[in-house]
Amino acid sequence: MLKKLSLALVVAGFIGGAHAATEADVEKSFHPYKGGFPTFPGLKAGTTISKDNVEQFKDALADGTYLMIKNGYTTVTVGETTDFKLPQEYIQATLDNLNKSQLGAAVGDNIVGFAAGRPFPEEPDIKDPRAGEKLAWNYKYGLNWGDNAIINPLIFKYRNMESGEVERTLRNKFHFLNFKHRIRDEPVPEVTPNPSDLFRAIYLEVEGPEDLKGTKLLIQRYDDDAKLDDAYLYLGFQRRVRRLATGQVTDAFLGSDLMIEDFEGYNGRVADMKWTYKGTRNVLLPMWNHNEAPLSDEIDPDADGYKYIAFGGKGGCFLQAPWQLRKTYVLEAAPVNPNHPIGKRVFYMDAQLQNLNGAIEIYDRKGELWKVWSVGKSHPDHHLPINKGTGVGIDDGFQMVDIQSNHCTTGHFRGEIAPKETPPQKFQVQYMRGGD
Amino acid sequence: MKWYQHQRPACGLIAASIAAAFALPAVAGGLPDMGASAKPWEVDVLYDNHLAYRGEDATGHTVGLSKFRNTLTVEADKPVADGWKFRGVLRGSFDAVYRLNDDEYGDKAGGPVTLGNVSGAGGVFEVPHGGGIINNQSAAAMGLTTNAFGFDTTANPNDGMRVLGDRWHGVTPGDVAFGVPVRPCDEDSRGCRDFGGYGDLDRTELELPEFNDRLDFIREAHVRKTTYLDDGRALYLKIGKQQVIWGRTDLFRVLDVINPVDYSRNNIYDELEDIRIPMWIAQAEYRMGPSETMQDRNISLVWNFDKFRPNNLGQCGSPNVILDAACFFRGMANLWDNGGTVANFADGAVATDFGPHQIGIRDVHLPDWSIENTQLGVKFEGVTEGGVSFSLNALTYRSQLPSLRGLVTGPTNPFTGAPKTADETNLIAFDVYYPRLNMIGGSADFEAEALGAAIRLEGALTVGEEFPNSARERLFSRNKVWRSVIGIDRPTFIPWINPRRTTLISAQLFWQHIFDHEYYETGTRVAPSGATNALGPVGMADWKDNFIGTLLVKAFLMNDRLSPELIIARDFRSRTHAIAPKVEWSVSDQLKVTFGANFKGGSNSGNRFDDCRSCNPYGPFTGPVDDIGYSLGLGSYEPLGRFRAGPIGTAINEDEVFVTLRYKF
Secondary structure, eight states, X not given: OHHHHHHHHHHHHHHHHSOOOOHHHHHHHHOTTTTOOOOBTTBOTTOEEOTTTGGGGGGGSOHHHHHHHHTTSOOEEBOOOOOOOOOHHHHHHHHHTTTTOBOOSXXXXXXXXXXXXXXXXXXXXXXXXXXXXXXXXXXXXXXXXXXXXXXXXXXEEEEETTTOOEEEEEEEEEEEEESSSOOSSSSOSOOSOOTTOEEEEEEEEEEESTTTTTOEEEEEEESSTTSXXXXXXXXXXXXXXXXXXXXXXXXXXXXXXXXXXXXTSOOSOGGGEEEEEEEEEEEEEOEEOGGGXXXXXXXXXXXXXXXEEOEESGGGOEEOSOBEEEEEEEEEEEESSTTOSEEEEEEEEETTTOOSOSSEEEEETTSOEEEEEEEEEEOGGGSOGGGTTSOOOEEEEEEEEETTTTEEEEEEEEEEOOGGGOOGGGGSHHHHHHOO | OBOOOSOOOOOOOOOSOHHHHTOOXXXXXXOOOTTXXXXXXXEEEEEEEEEEEEEEOTTSOEXXXXXXXXXXXXXXXXXXXXXXXXXXXXXXXXXXXXHHTHHHHSTTOOBOOEEEOTTOGGGOSEEETTXXXXXXXXXXXXXXXXXXXXXXXXXXXXXXXXXXXXXXXXXXXXXXOBEEEOSOTTTOOTTOOOSSSSSSOOHHHHHSTTSSTTOTXXXXXXXXXXXXXXXXXXXXXXXXXXXXXXXXXSSOOSSOXXXXXXXXXXXXXXXXXXXXXXXXXXXXXXXXXXXXXXXXXXXXXXXXXXXXXXXXXXXXXXXXXXXXXXXXXXXXXXXXXXXXXXXXXXTXXXXXXXXXXXXXXXXXXXXXXXXXXXXEEEEEXXXXXXXXXXEEEEEEEEOSSOEEEEOSSOOBOTTTSSBOOTTSOXXXXXXXXXXXXXXXXXXXXXXXXXXXXXXXXXXXXXXEEEEEBTTSTTSEEEEEEEEEEEEEEEXXXXXXXXXXXEEEEEEEEEEEEETTOOEEOTTOOBOTXXXXXXTSOEEBOSOSEEEEEEEEEXXXXXXXXXXXXXEEXXXXXXXXXXXXXXXXXXXXXXXXXXXXXXXXXXXOTTOOEEOSTTSOOSTTTSSOGGGTTOOOOOEEXXXXXXXXXXXXXXXXXXXEEEEEEEXXX
C-alpha cells in the first residue's frame, strides 16, 4: 500500500511538473490579450507617473522602475497596450512541436526533443519547481530578433548620471543569425552544414570612437547548452582575433555598463543560472510605436530621415517613449558560479513575446540593487518599412542604469529584419580578420 | 652574422596630400573606379605626440630628451564600385629630438674618443682614435715593410664619434672596441650604408621618417571585396599596400613575419600595428565555410610583390637602435671605408690602426625587385567541430634581418699589403645579405573552461636563417630554427583593483631552439696544432635554447576610460628584464593621454662572446699557419655579446619615462 502511494505521488509530481500543453495553451501564450488588455486602477494612456504619484502605481511597476521614479530620476508616461503578434510561422512551429520538448532529468540539463517554436507554451505554474527553467528555455528559443537581423547602428552613450556628461559615444553594428530552429527566412529550419551544431551567433563591429574603432566581437552559441559559447574579439589596434575567456562575458563591455552577458537581456547559457519563476504580474514595460514616440535630435537623423528614440530624466539616462501595461512573468536568475560578479537578476518577461529585457533588476553579490536595465521595443509595423509585418518586436532603445555608481549607458537603435545583411559567412572567425 | 631573430617582447604602441596617397598603382585589371560610388569618404584625422626622456646610459651620461615626435594620421575609407571598398592611411611624423637634443642625436652628437690599449704598450693604456700603437710605422719597424696598417685621420677624424657599445655596456678594459660616427649622414657620411631604409639617412630623413623613396607616408592604400558564393562560401580579395598579420601571439613575431618591422620608431615598445612596415601585397582568400567535420575552413594566398624591405633596426646615432646593431654596422662600414683604430686588438691587448679595406663591412646586398625575390605565403585556417581555432602556415620570404657573411676575397692583408687569399679565413670583413627563408608553422587557440582562460599556441620552423658562428670560415652558419609561444589569457577578479570588472592577466613563454647549434666550451675545440680555445667559448653566440617570459596585468577602471597596466618581460638566458608600467586615460572620445615608463634591469655580465680577435686569419702573423681560423676564444661584449643580451639587454641603460597624447579631430 505504501509503495503504491509513493508511486502515485511520484507520478503526480511528474505530471504536475510537465503536464501536457494544449492548443488552448498555445493560443493563450501568443494571444494573452484576446480577452482584453490588462488594467490597473487609475492607470490609463497618457498618465504620467512621477515621484509624486508613484506609490499609487507601485504594483504596476517593476521594482527597479519604481525606484527610478521614486528617486525622481525619471517619469514614465503610459501608452496604450498593443498586441505584438508574433509571426504565424513561429506560432505554427509551436503547434507542430507541441509537447515534444522535455526538460532534462536534472536542473541544468539540456532539453530534449525541441525542434522549433516556443518549447513550453503552457502558463507557468508557481508550484512547478522548474517553471523558471522552462521560461528560460522559452527565452533561449524565443523569437528575439527572428531568424536574422541587424542593428545598424546601435549607439552606446556612456553618461555620468550626476552631471549629465556624455563620456563616450560608441557606434556599433550588430548582426544576429539563427543557425538552427529557423522559422521564416531561408534556409529553414537550419543553416547547413553546421558540424558544431551552433544555434545562434551575434557579430558586432565597433565603428567608433577612434580607440575602439575596428573592434569586432563574434559570439557563437551552441545548441548544446552544456557547451560554453565561443567568443572571439578582433582588436583593431592589434589586427588580430583573440579568443575570449569565459570570464570576459561578465566584464563591462568596452567600458559600458553592460556585460556581454547582458546583451538582449540575458546572453548566456540556461545552465549558468538557477531560474525561479516568482509569479505573474501586470507591469509597465517600455513598448511603443516608434513612429509615434518622442524622437530626439541628440543623434543626427540618418540620411533617410530615421530619427532615434529620445532620452531624458536624470543625466539623460532614461527612455522617454511611453510604457505599456503588460502581462509579465517575474523570473529570477541566480548565477550557479559563486564567483560571478552579480548576485541575481530579476526579469519581467513579457508574456506575449517572452523576451526578457523589458525590465530587469541586477543585484550585486551582497544582494544590493546594482543596475536597473530596460530595453524598449517598438511594434514592427510602426518602425522602418522593412520591419513591417515581421512580427518581431524591434529593440528601439535601452537604459542601463548603475545606481551604485550613478552612471548609465543608453542605447539608440536602428534595427532591421534584414536577411540579406546576415549571410552565414559573416558569422565566421575568418570574416573578422578580413573584414568585408 | 645574423641578428637576434627571436622577438621583441614589446611591452606591449602629414604633409602629403590625400590625392597622392590614393593614386594606386595599377596592380590588376578590373579594379574599381574610385569615383564610382556616391557614398562619401569617411575620414578621420589624428594627431599624436610622444615625448620621452631617458636617464643615464652606461657611461654615466644623462641622455635627456629621447623623443619629441609629432604624428599626423589621416584614415580614409570609401565604398567604391561593384562591392569594392577602399581604405587609405597616411601618416607623417616629425621628431624634433634631433634638434632639441642635438648633442645626443643630432649634428653635435659624439666627439673624440679614446680606445683601450690594455697592454700598456707605448706607455699608455688608452689611445685616441688614430693613435693606435700598431700602425704603419710601428709595423714597419717590426720588419713588415709592406704592411698596410694605419689610416688617414683627415678622412676619418677623431670627432663625432662614440665608442662602440658604450651606451649599453660602457667601456670595459681589455675589450675590443672602435669609434663609431654617430651624427646624421648629411653631417658625417662616414660609415653610412643603406641597409634597406636606414643607415644612410640625413637629419631631415631622420626627423621625417615617412617621407622617403618608398613613400612610407602612405601607410596603407588597398581595395578589398567579398564575393559571396553558394553554400556559405565566399571569395575575398584585398590588394594594395597593407599589413598581413598571421598568428595568435602578442609581442612576439613567430608567424607574424610577412611585413617587416620598423624598430627605429620606438624599439620594441610600440604596438606592432604602428611599426609594421606595410607592403604592396595581394591577398586572396577562399572561405569555404563549414563542412561536415569543421565549423569553418578557409585558405588564403598572400603574395608580397613589393620590393624587398628588411626590418628597420634604427640608424646609429638615433634614439632607437635595437641591439645597438646599426652602430656596429656603421662602425664596421667606416672601418672598411677608412680604416680606424681598434682597441686591444693585436695580441688581444694592443690598440691597432687598421687601414681601409682590411676589416669591416664592405657591401650591403639588398635584393632587387624581381619575381624571384617576391614573397609568397599560404595559410589554411579553420575551426574544428569542438571549437578549436587553428591555422597551418607556410611562407617563403626573405630574412628581414641582415646576415653578415665573411668575405672570401677582397680585403687587404694588413701585414703584407697583399690581397687576402681564400685560404685566409675567419676574417672579420663582411658583406651583408638577406637570405631566402622558408617557414612552416601553425597556431591554435581554445578556451579552457576549468581555468577560466583562453590558451594560445603558435610555432614555426624556419629554414635558411644565418647566425654568427666564429667556428666557421665565413663566420656564419645556416641553421634551422624553431620558435614557439604558449600564451594564456585569464580575466581575473582582483577585488582591490576592481571588484566588478576582471583584470586581464596574460602570460606568455617564448622558446627559440636553434638546430645543429655549434658551440665549443672553453678548451674543447682542438686546433691542428693541438691548441685549444683556451680563452673562451667559440662558435655560435646565439643561445641554443632561449626563453623569454612576459606577463601583462591590465586593469580597467572608470568604465574602461582609465586603464593601468604593467608588463614584465624576462629574457631568461640574457638575465635581463624590462618592466613597463603605464596608465592610459581616455579623457574624451577625442583625447587620450598615456603616461608610462620603461625600466630595464638584470646583468649583461654573461653576455660576452668570442670577438674573433684570436681567429687567426693571417697565420703566421696572427698565429700558427696550421691553425688558421681556429679562434682561441678571446671574448668581449662586442660584437657578439648583443646576440646574447638581446633587445632587452642591449637597451639595459635606456630607462625611459614618457607621455603620449592622441587627439582625434
